[in-house]
Amino acid sequence: MDDLPVTCFTTITQETIKGYIRKAEKFVVYAKPAFYEEEMKILLEAAEKGVRCDIYFDKGDLSVRRGFGDANALRKIREQEELPETFYYHLKDRIRLAFLIVDDVVIIFAPNIKAFENENADL
Numbered sequence: 001m002d003d004l005p006v007t008c009f010t011t012i013t014q015e016t017i018k019g020y021i022r023k024a025e026k027f028v029v030y031a032k033p034a035f036y037e038e039e040m041k042i043l044l045e046a047a048e049k050g051v052r053c054d055i056y057f058d059k060g061d062l063s064v065r066r067g068f069g070d071a072n073a074l075r076k077i078r079e080q081e082e083l084p085e086t087f088y089y090h091l092k093d094r095i096r097l098a099f100l101i102v103d104d105v106v107i108i109f110a111p112n113i114k115a116f117e118n119e120n121a122d123l
Contacts (some may be wrong), residue, residue, distance in 0.1 A: 012109050021043060027051060027053070029101040031098060039073065054088050056095060057095060058091070059092065063095070068111050089096065
């Protein structure tokens, strides 16, 4: 029983997520329907420091149009002359939940819809 992982429920905000990514030492695996520009910037910065970043997001633009992220996040990837060696992105069908794995921490959450952010910033 002592070997069981610690589980807790907490409030997760964009600032919390960005903080975890900034503290990453080995790897980040982040999946959600779509990303925001600021998230992508921080992920690219982590990859430039040598942190392996595997990013999964929904194919097409439907998730962006539904408000789960913004097109600027994709532009951030395209604007790079050369993506860092440790940055990998994967397009998948029908991603509806979000999870973030940073080294030995796993966070699972329902992604925020941009239209409701002003009402409640918590994820």
